[in-house]
Amino acid sequence: MKRTYKVSPKKIGLRTWSKQFEKISTETISRYRYYNNGEWGIYLSPPATFMVYGMRELKRLKFDNSFEALRMWGFVFNETERLFRAKQIGKKVIATMGDLGVVPILVMSFPECVPFYPECLWWTPFFKESTELLDTASKLGVPEATCFSRAVVAAFHKKAYFPKPDLIIASTGASCDDYSCVMQTVEDMGYEVFWAEIPYRKSPEFFLNKPKPQILEKTKEGFVYPKILEEHLIREYKRIWQALFKLTGVNNPHRLVDTIKKINTLRRLVMGIKRMNEEAPIAPIPALELMVIEFGNLYGYADFDEWLEIVEMIYHLVKDRVAKGIGVLKKDAIPIAWVTPSADPYLLNLVEECGCRVVTTEYVINQALVQIEEDIEPLRALARAFINASLIGSTEERIKKIKEKIVKKQVKGVLITNMLGASHCAMETRLIEKLLSDVPILSIDVPAPFGITQQIKTRLEAFVEAMR
Amino acid sequence: MKDILTPRERFGMLVIDEKPDRCPVIPLITSHAATVAGIKLKRYYTNGERMAKAQITAFEIYQHDAISIFSEVGLIAEAMGSEFNYPDDDLPVLKKPALLNGLHDKIIIPNPRKSKRLPVYLEAIKYAYRSVGDIVPILAYIPAPFTTGMHLLPPEKFLIETLKRPDGIKIILDTILDVTKEFCFEVINAGALPIIVDPLASGSVISPAIYKDVAMIYEQKLIDYLHRFDFDVILHICGDTSPLLEYFLQTSADLISLDRVNMLKALDKLSHKIRLIGNFDTTTLLLSNPEEIHKTAGMMVEQLKFARKGYIVSTGCEVPIKTPRENVMAFIKAGKEKGWYWV
Numbered sequence: 001m002k003r004t005y006k007v008s009p010k011k012i013g014l015r016t017w018s019k020q021f022e023k024i025s026t027e028t029i030s031r032y033r034y035y036n037n038g039e040w041g042i043y044l045s046p047p048a049t050f051m052v053y054g055m056r057e058l059k060r061l062k063f064d065n066s067f068e069a070l071r072m073w074g075f076v077f078n079e080t081e082r083l084f085r086a087k088q089i090g091k092k093v094i095a096t097m098g099d100l101g102v103v104p105i106l107v108m109s110f111p112e113c114v115p116f117y118p119e120c121l122w123w124t125p126f127f128k129e130s131t132e133l134l135d136t137a138s139k140l141g142v143p144e145a146t147c148f149s150r151a152v153v154a155a156f157h158k159k160a161y162f163p164k165p166d167l168i169i170a171s172t173g174a175s176c177d178d179y180s181c182v183m184q185t186v187e188d189m190g191y192e193v194f195w196a197e198i199p200y201r202k203s204p205e206f207f208l209n210k211p212k213p214q215i216l217e218k219t220k221e222g223f224v225y226p227k228i229l230e231e232h233l234i235r236e237y238k239r240i241w242q243a244l245f246k247l248t249g250v251n252n253p254h255r256l257v258d259t260i261k262k263i264n265t266l267r268r269l270v271m272g273i274k275r276m277n278e279e280a281p282i283a284p285i286p287a288l289e290l291m292v293i294e295f296g297n298l299y300g301y302a303d304f305d306e307w308l309e310i311v312e313m314i315y316h317l318v319k320d321r322v323a324k325g326i327g328v329l330k331k332d333a334i335p336i337a338w339v340t341p342s343a344d345p346y347l348l349n350l351v352e353e354c355g356c357r358v359v360t361t362e363y364v365i366n367q368a369l370v371q372i373e374e375d376i377e378p379l380r381a382l383a384r385a386f387i388n389a390s391l392i393g394s395t396e397e398r399i400k401k402i403k404e405k406i407v408k409k410q411v412k413g414v415l416i417t418n419m420l421g422a423s424h425c426a427m428e429t430r431l432i433e434k435l436l437s438d439v440p441i442l443s444i445d446v447p448a449p450f451g452i453t454q455q456i457k458t459r460l461e462a463f464v465e466a467m468r
Numbered sequence: 469m470k471d472i473l474t475p476r477e478r479f480g481m482l483v484i485d486e487k488p489d490r491c492p493v494i495p496l497i498t499s500h501a502a503t504v505a506g507i508k509l510k511r512y513y514t515n516g517e518r519m520a521k522a523q524i525t526a527f528e529i530y531q532h533d534a535i536s537i538f539s540e541v542g543l544i545a546e547a548m549g550s551e552f553n554y555p556d557d558d559l560p561v562l563k564k565p566a567l568l569n570g571l572h573d574k575i576i577i578p579n580p581r582k583s584k585r586l587p588v589y590l591e592a593i594k595y596a597y598r599s600v601g602d603i604v605p606i607l608a609y610i611p612a613p614f615t616t617g618m619h620l621l622p623p624e625k626f627l628i629e630t631l632k633r634p635d636g637i638k639i640i641l642d643t644i645l646d647v648t649k650e651f652c653f654e655v656i657n658a659g660a661l662p663i664i665v666d667p668l669a670s671g672s673v674i675s676p677a678i679y680k681d682v683a684m685i686y687e688q689k690l691i692d693y694l695h696r697f698d699f700d701v702i703l704h705i706c707g708d709t710s711p712l713l714e715y716f717l718q719t720s721a722d723l724i725s726l727d728r729v730n731m732l733k734a735l736d737k738l739s740h741k742i743r744l745i746g747n748f749d750t751t752t753l754l755l756s757n758p759e760e761i762h763k764t765a766g767m768m769v770e771q772l773k774f775a776r777k778g779y780i781v782s783t784g785c786e787v788p789i790k791t792p793r794e795n796v797m798a799f800i801k802a803g804k805e806k807g808w809y810w811v
Contacts, residue, residue, distance in 0.1 A: 015657050022653075026696055040484075045698040048656050052699070054476050056601055059659070081484045088485065130602030132474055160477040160488070 011062035021046040087163040099171035101368035104299040147422035174200040201393040233383035282327030287358035333357035416443040475533035491807030513539035516591025538609035545619030547578035597659030612666035614683035670707030727784030739775040747784040758798035765802035
């Protein structure tokens with residue numbers, strides 16, 4: 001991939017990005033398009049464009065100054081438009097909710113079907129520094145005590161953030177229970193929901209001394225699970241496949257094989273970026289961009305092929321920076337692990353400003369990071385990949401994984417960002433704090449939009465001091 | 469009907485060719501905001517915070533769909549050296565154009581963050597954006613190079629020079645274009661969407677030929693600059709632009725705001741490519757009564773709301789400064805009622 005200009009890596013603000021943007025030729029701008037549409041598919045815009053259209057937090061965020069990052073942000077912020085355009089040109093837009101990682105692979109295996117995750121809208125109130133969506137959700141019966149993903153209810157009500165989905169596939173069971181309530185509310189609003197069940201991954205001890213012995217399996221990531229769990233998931237995926245077949249009239253299992261290959265390519269690239277970031281002496285890319293890349297694994301921000309190209313471009317950028325020993329943070333930045341994603345992107349900036357560097361993450365999307373087996377029956381492969389999910393098992397297992405990362409990556413501290421109202425945070429955070437007692441831990445309750453206070457900054461500074 | 473979307477969400481849907489809950493209703497409430505807020509006009513156009521606060525007050529009262537940062541079109545010419553009088557209760561009046569004696573006179577290349585009243589606008593944008601930018605679009609009206617040119621030279625002289633010394637005028641307009649782009653850059657980074665206004669390129673002022681050969685060229689260049697940012701560009705030209713309708717397609721504007729034009733003709737000629745804005749008669753708005761305004765505006769909206777690329781209910785020109793509040797409210801009410809789309 002050819003880049004249009006070279007800059008020394010650093011984090012820059014919105015205005016500097018706008019200045020830098022002036023150096024990019026109009027020809028280059030028109031080269032990058034989603035759905036390959038030249039009329040409305042152009043997305044290479046600086047952060048200022050999206051700020052003018054209401055993303056107020058962009059005014060205070062700092063971004064990677066590379067052309068690659070510009071392309072990434074332009075593409076990601078364009079998603080609402082992209083979903084509406086998808087519908088306008090006859091694609092089927094499928095809302096996949098709650099499973100975070102597998103259902104979109106099934107969706108993408110059907111022609112002209114575009115999956116998206118409504119729950120990713122939980123970032124929108126923060127990017128907009130606005131409580132509009134959250135307040136609307138409250139008025140619609142989802143109270144303040146629910147996690148920020150309640151913004152989704154307002155989005156379904158307003159119909160301005162994505163088009164009416166052709167199909168809504170909602171996964172419940174061992175998923176986030178707040179979000180299950182959100183999904184139920186969406187159904188109560190009159191949307192037809194296709195429910196799928198995610199089973200809980202019981203620990204092996206559960207099966208000891210049971211009258212009916214279970215066959216236990218182990219994922220490549222080391223999670224032990226009963227075989228029946230795999231079979232259950234396959235049954236659920238078959239049901240979803242049938243629903244998609246009914247919607248599209250197409251039934252071509254070979255496409256699933258191809259989609260898995262493509263997904264694995266993306267996942268390899270992302271894991272490669274993560275690995276380089278972990279091992280490089282200087283952080284080659286900021287934590288914020290890294291989080292966006294990691295979450296792109298879920299569904300490719302509604303144009304998978306374009307996203308794959310973007311990630312490939314970023315992979316080469318990171319590789320180049322690592323080879324040259326250059327990066328975006330100071331060499332003495334303190335390596336930390338980040339547990340649970342922050343609803344407020346500004347926190348990722350702030351942590352780096354305080355002198356930290358995120359070397360490893362546990363964003364509860366482990367299932368979207370692992371490789372999917374290509375040499376077995378595809379639905380089984382999907383089931384086995386999903387079984388690695390962080391949220392479907394015990395906290396103990398999750399902590400074990402975090403511990404492994406801490407030791408391996410030599411992190412000096414752990415930052416946990418809690419979502420107010422999200423029950424898994426309420427249940428898990430204290431346990432994580434307790435069981436990871438050998439490193440400094442800071443847990444922050446992410447406040448409502450534009451709510452980060454001096455108090456949080458002071459706590460972060462104290463956390464940094466404790467690690468030094 | 470009760471609004472479902474915020475003005476920002478509504479505008480966002482319009483520009484991606486989706487039907488929002490209803491048509492956006494954006495009467496051109498500019499200096500009229502000073503009347504609503506009860507402040508002297510001079511305070512409005514010389515103090516950014518005052519301008520923003522007046523606009524926000526008007527927004528809170530009227531509940532229309534955009535904040536309009538604007539007072540008059542001499543702004544850039546003033547920063548380039550033209551002199552104005554500043555009456556307490558009226559808008560600035562051109563006193564001495566910078567190029568009074570001809571094209572060889574000196575013009576100033578302004579600093580958009582410091583020169584004359586340009587920072588007033590930027591301050592107003594920042595204040596408004598910070599206060600209500602999450603729910604309502606902030607629009608900043610930017611005079612197009614042709615209109616600014618008419619404030620750098622005595623207007624009649626500018627028009628004569630356009631014919632006699634087109635190369636000299638071109639140099640001036642190129643300079644103005646650069647200055648305007650730089651100002652747009654600041655406006656964007658402050659948080660507003662630039663609207664290009666070119667009232668002196670109106671068919672009431674110039675011939676279609678001059679429009680096509682001079683004014684339009686610079687509108688296009690400015691629009692191209694804004695399109696690089698992927699903005700949806702609004703072009704507003706007041707007065708009678710009937711003879712210019714066919715050229716508007718060539719400007720590549722995404723939305724066109726029209727004044728004294730037969731909108732059904734505009735609907736026919738433009739609406740497949742450009743979103744329409746307009747065009748309630750501002751004299752009627754000033755002098756008529758709320759009932760009549762409500763009725764007439766309602767009829768206008770019903771005729772135009774199904775324009776193919778979308779429609780914004782608006783006035784043909786700025787809402788007159790002293791327009792009674794009840795009249796503006798009646799207009800907005802009609803726009804909201806009759807402009808409803810969703811079932």
